[in-house]
Amino acid sequence: MDRKDLRTPQGEIARILVEFLEVAITSVIFLKGIYPNGAFERRRYMNVVVHKARHPQLNEYIHTAVVALLPFINKGLVDRVAVIFFDDGDVPIERFVFKLNVNQSYNSKVEGANLEFSLRSFLIKLPVSEPLTKVLPRNCRWEIMAYFRSLPEASTSKDAEMWIPTDTKQWQQPPTIIPIKSMSSEPLGLQLYLEHPSLSEPKNEEK
Numbered sequence: 001m002d003r004k005d006l007r008t009p010q011g012e013i014a015r016i017l018v019e020f021l022e023v024a025i026t027s028v029i030f031l032k033g034i035y036p037n038g039a040f041e042r043r044r045y046m047n048v049v050v051h052k053a054r055h056p057q058l059n060e061y062i063h064t065a066v067v068a069l070l071p072f073i074n075k076g077l078v079d080r081v082a083v084i085f086f087d088d089g090d091v092p093i094e095r096f097v098f099k100l101n102v103n104q105s106y107n108s109k110v111e112g113a114n115l116e117f118s119l120r121s122f123l124i125k126l127p128v129s130e131p132l133t134k135v136l137p138r139n140c141r142w143e144i145m146a147y148f149r150s151l152p153e154a155s156t157s158k159d160a161e162m163w164i165p166t167d168t169k170q171w172q173q174p175p176t177i178i179p180i181k182s183m184s185s186e187p188l189g190l191q192l193y194l195e196h197p198s199l200s201e202p203k204n205e206e207k
C-alpha cells in the first residue's frame with residue numbers, strides 16, 4: 001500500500017485502530033486463559049497495563065493478521081473483526097466482536113491523542129468483563145476473523161492474500177449479544193461485544 005494513503009484522516013484512524021486491535025486481541029487471548037500466564041509479559045500501552053505474548057509465533061499471528069487489515073480498514077471495507085473460540089467439534093462457543101465504523105467523508109485533522117484516549121477505555125473495560133465470558137473447554141482453538149462490508153477487488157495487494165474466504169460453522173439462531181464497551185464519536189465508532197449461542201440453539205449431539 002502507498003504510504004500516502006495513510007496521510008488521510010482515514011489512514012491515520014486505520015493506523016491507530018490496527019495498533020489498538022493488536023493489543024486488544026492479545027488482551028482477549030490473555031483473558032481467556034488458554035495459554036499459561038507465563039506466556040505473556042506485562043507492558044504499558046496508552047498508559048494501561050496490558051499483556052504481550054512472549055511467544056513469537058503467537059505475536060506474529062496476531063500482528064500479521066491485523067496489519068494485513070490496514071488497507072481495508074482504511075477504505076472502510078471492514079465491518080467487524082472477531083476473535084472466535086471453537087470447541088473441538090469446530091462449533092463457535094464465543095465470539096469477541098469489534099465492530100468498526102470509520103466515517104469515510106470525514107476530512108478534518110484527526111486528533112490522535114483524543115482517539116487513543118477513547119480507545120484506552122476499551123482496554124480498561126476488557127479485563128473486568130471476564131465474568132461475562134464463557135468458561136472454555138480444554139481442547140478449544142481460536143482464530144481471528146474479519147467480516148468485510150464488501151469484497152475487496154481481487155488484486156488489491158499482497159495483504160489480501162492472507163485473508164482467505166472461510167466457511168465456518170455458524171449458529172442456527174441469532175446469538176445472544178453482550179455489550180462490553182462502545183464509543184460513537186466522530187470520526188470513529190467502535191463497539192466491542194460478546195456473542196454467545198442463543199439458549200434455543202440446538203445442541204451439538206455427541207453421538
Ligand SMILES: *[C@@H]1O[C@H](CO)[C@@H](O)[C@H](O)[C@H]1NC(C)=O
Nearest residue numbers: 103104105106107108186187
Ligand atoms: C461524516 O463526516 C462528515 C464530514 O465531517 C459529516 O458531515 C457527517 O455528518 C459524518 N457522518 C456521520 C454519519 O456522522
